[in-house]
Amino acid sequence: MLFAKSKPSLIVVIATLLVFSLVVTVLSEGYGTGVLSTSFIKTLGKTLCLCLAALAMDLVWGYAGILSLGHMAFFALGGYMIGMWLMYARTAEIVTTALAGGGLPATPAEIQDGITSQIFGVVGTSELPFIWGFAHSFPLQMLLVVLVPGLLALCFGWLAFRARVTGVYLSILTQAMTLALALYLFQNDSGLRGNNGLSGLQNLPGLSSTSQDSLSIWFFWASAAALGLAYLLISWVVSGKFGSVIRAIRDDEARVRFLGYSVEGYKLFVFILTAVICALAGALYYPQAGIINPAELAPTASIYLAVWVAIGGRGRLYGAIIGAAFVSLLSSWFTGGRAPSIPLVFGTLNWVDWWQVLLGLSFVLVTLFAPKGIGGLFDSLAGLHSPNRRGAPLGPNDGSLQEKEALK
């Protein structure tokens, strides 16, 4: 692992993740002392998945310079794909037991009808939509977790990069993509239960006797492992020649193209890779969250993802993780109703009412005064400075930017 030497943060992050996971397990309700409640373990597990998505976002934005504001669409698609299997398999169990009590042994058609009416009865459909064709099989549906978002990213990316849609336009286009997908899924006729979404995902089929205390730890470990592996993978991707090329694309796309590199190919690869990572993160996230519905694809969700990366510090992989963890845990705390109200002269500051204001203003402050984000603090602690990338000198107000970025 030669590249590990050029990435000192890698060992630190993996080790921290390992220690953190062990500590959490020891303190958990399922396997330890029970200091941490299961709901908090689930929050931590979900946060790890969000960190994973943020990591992907950092690769596509921080390294390749593509500000995609649609990556949560891939995240949710991954969740939908795994959710279809979870829901189908769980319902199949229930239906088979119920039909067994009916006198005659059930025919396949009866079981199918039973499952359909259980899943779709609430939304008024009586036929299983064709997109559920693979839902009975775990391996096929797992394949779809990767394939569906990957193909969407391929189609969208190919069209967009080929047409040389860049910068702000691409951001708006990705917003449109996630909005279109959300609106499509909101429709009842989409075959994914419309606004109701897929629910009850935390109950794993075949494991009804396993308590959520244990399941939450399993998923926590799975999420931690996925995050660790993805960190390894992405560190490797950005460390070699490939990494240099995508950074070069970020800094000056035209120059890289003139040097003979297939800019579109590189961008497309990064776009698809990050989409797939997001999808896997989603596939781990939603069984812990328990329900997925189209609101998860709202355009703002993807903007939040970008904001996490910005707050953590883009262009630094650990920055993305810190940003995602910090903001999502903080918001979870503030909405939990346990943040103490602060009495002020003119009234009480109720955090439920005001924390979003605080969050919004902190985005502004970070963008203005700490363009390197929280990750930048580590740099200054470690005494690191940005390498001279031979850009023209910029004024003090332009922060971490290089010449091309600044002039754009």
Added chain:
Amino acid sequence: MRVLPFVLAVLAWMFFGAFATVQADTAQSVLTTNTALVERASRQTIAPVIAALVESGDEMVPAILEAWADKRLGLRKADGVYLLIRAEGDNYATRSLDGQDLGLAPKSDITELKPNAGVRGLIATALVQFNLSSKDTAKRVAALDSIATDPNADALTPLRASIENEPDTALKDRKQRLERLLTLRFDPDSAARVAAIESFGTDTQLDLRAALNPLLSTKRVAVEGAAPEGANIANTLKIDEDITSNQAYGQLVDASLVPARLTVADQRAALLANLKDGVVGGLPLAKLNTQSARDRAYTALETQGLARVAATENEIAATLAKYQFFDIYDERDPAVTDAARDALRAIDQNVGLMRAADLGLDGLSLASIYFLAAIGLAITFGVMGVINMAHGEFITIGAYTGYVVQQWISDYTISILVALPLAFAITFGLGVAMERLVIRFLYKRPLETLLATFGISIALQQILKNIFGTQARPLTSPAWLDGAWMLNDVVSISYIRVAIFVLALLFLGVFLWIIKRTRLGLEVRAVTQNPTMAASMGINPDRINMLTFGIGSGIAGIAGVAIGLFAKVTSELGSDYIVQSFMTVVVGGVGNIWGALAGATMIGGLQKTIEWLNPSNTLAAQTYMILFIILFIQFRPRGIIALKGRAAGD
């Protein structure tokens, strides 16, 4: 089916009320004897009471009926006497049913009768004969309204009688029209009906179609052998062409002419019923887990005579061949149905054209709303290249400004006139503040303005929520904007939408004037194209940027007032429009106001067209519209109207 309750009601009335009618001569006694029916009046049961009132001959009956419909009839709790009442503070001013003043009575002593809309309709129908020739124009209008909503044969004669002496020409026209509408439906003379139908030509009004269509209502019948004698046949149906064999068989089943087909549930029940010692029809229970095994077991049961013999496909086809299927007009007169069909065919063609025109108006209206929402953005994003995610919140602030102004100024016209400039001023100020405090540091980092302004957007939205609460606030348009401009019953558009359209045009004009004809516009264009060169020419780019951003934000504020007038005013008002607005600007082409206009027109028109193609699902229209935009941008990345030359930048 719904006749039954009516018959029951009549019977009930005869039982309870017949005695009353014999000696009833005052309204009071009619009401008192039927008090159970009157207190909880229902359309199903009240008709005989109203009829009895009318027949009682009491002079006060029209007044009493009117009072009843207006919720001015009361029942004194103490002795069950009916009174005419009028609310006066905590009391009712009461009069007896023969018109004598009985003074004030506290509200708690009297039950106010609240007839529902169905009962009110019956009352209105009963009043028609009194009011058609009334001196009070309002009453005559009410009588005509009643005939229009509940056309019936009884109204024809009094209506005809009242036309002659009608003084008001407009009302006279209306009476004549109504008379013809009633004639074509209820006149016993076939020729008169056909003449009435033909007199309308290709009139597209709804009431005409509503009168003609019932004449063409059909019933589907299955007949063994020839067509029924004297029936006015609309259509002879061929199986597999006009009607599937399943439908045809279903028709026969419904008419109890043939037994129903065997369903899976029936089969299952039959198998279960014949289950003995784990075996049914020769097959062990465990094997019955496929449909074919069940079919075999059932066939075995059939042959043993243990189950009903289910018809096979061949038998069904043979049965169907014996029957003929017809659609038969309920109206027995072929001359009338022919005339009605021809008239409707011509009308429908006309209506189709009108529909297209109406769709065009709707599309135009939606386009103007999108344009209004996007025009501010076309300035800040299109001209300055700044992505302002808080644009939506500026729209919201504009709408809330309108609401707050209405709290202070109760005259809606004045309040709107005050609100428009005030909204501009407030959002202009906010825009300038935002530009000075945040955006000017980020001109070189456009992607990061997106994040910073997104932060401002969620902060502003939450602040608005904290100030105004989460409930929607009323923003009422002035009375002269109420209602709609109606060309006919098909083509219409509400005045508020017309006003928005005009406002959008106005802004287009103002914007063009500022950019093309003023010093400021010149400087804006200069700074946009080359800030360094502009600065060396003595233009202060900072000032220009600040003003441009302020104007863009100010226009968003005005758009907010307009949008708030036709939709809801909540803290999320603006965020509904933000992505659409960005797409409008991007689709149209950045840096050009005409682009925003083209983009809005395309998006609005497209959305309405898709809605028209799929009327039951509005969400689908929005989805496909966005999908179309995504594809469109792939092929025209710079939008409909792309800047050319050096101004286009990279």
Added chain:
Amino acid sequence: MKLSRRAFLATSIAAFTAPAVAFAQEDTIKVGVLHSLSGTMAISETTLKDTMLMLIEAQNAKGGLLGKKLEAVVVDPASDWPLFAEKARELLTVSKVDVMFGCWTSVSRKSVLPVIEELNGLLFYPVQYEGEESSKNVFYTGAAPNQQAIPAVDYFLDELGIEKFALLGTDYVYPRTTNNILEAYLISKGIAKEDIFVNYTPFGHSDWSKIVGDVVGLGADGKKVGVISTINGDANIGFYKELAAAGVTADKLPVVAFSVGEEELSGLDTSNLVGHLAAWNYFMSADTPENAAFIADWKAFIKDDKRVTNDPMEAHYIGFNMWVNAVTSAGTTDVDAVSAAMIGQKFPNLTGGVSEMLPNHHLTKPVLIGEIRADGQFDIISQTDPVPGDAWTDFLPESAVLEADWKDLKCGMYNTQTKTCVQLTSNY
């Protein structure tokens, strides 16, 4: 670098666990309030949070419950459905609440269901909903379809003589299921399928001109048209404004709404909408002493004389009082004991009459139909006797055979044909 990251983690864990420890020390009965205070649903749900706080305060003033004080634990699921499940788990396992009052949308309830069934919690759900559900752990204090939609349609058929129906709804599960039930019901009443027009619009829809035009055009075949609206929340404002602009009066084209109450009308000028209808189990204009006292308490609590009351508030009022009585009679807050004691609880509702909790966890409630007045209130023009809530509708073939009974059958989804309990947990 290593150190500061550790430190960050340590503080964050401490921050999360510390309040949980602090909570366990006091001896109170905890009532969880699970209503969105931010996001799109906050418009409706914050009112219910305030209602709960008012009811709890009033109960404490009366001396609490079982000699202990009640303590409200308010969380904010922020209109985010997965967050509902997370917050419910947090309430049950961290705050250890004895009962929860909450949710508004069906999807939020479906999100919470698996959690409370797993952890055996207790939820009071106060909003009219689509039925087709009966959970052991939920008490449904809002109306089932037969307590709101069906009587309203009957009113249309019998009183107004409507022959053609436009079912307009927001595209989510409540309108979808309700419209399915209504369609089956109307067909059983002899209305042809072609005479039922269905349209779904997205949440917060504002461009209504075409839909209103389409509905008006339905009258072209001479049948009397009525609109049944399951349009949700603030989309109603645009809809009613467009109706008023198009001159659609209640005489020509009556609209009955299932999600429009006093709260929604307060965002509108209703002078052009007089006569349009709404069906609920409660109207603020109900003329009873209990209601007058409730309104006075509410206005005093919220310190705003203009605030209105609405149907879900009454549902919470009934639900909370029934729970208090059930806890008193059970002598404990244990969920199973309280659930058993809940069935058969009677409490006077605010419109006169008495509500009773049925074995299927639904209430008996009177159905009221009101006409909109110019002041934003409703004139009650029809009030039925209390109707027992039916969890499984009789008008859809799949659910007609199902029954819920938690007293004798101990099953929320009992098939009366096969005489088996289809499943003990709910569909979600």
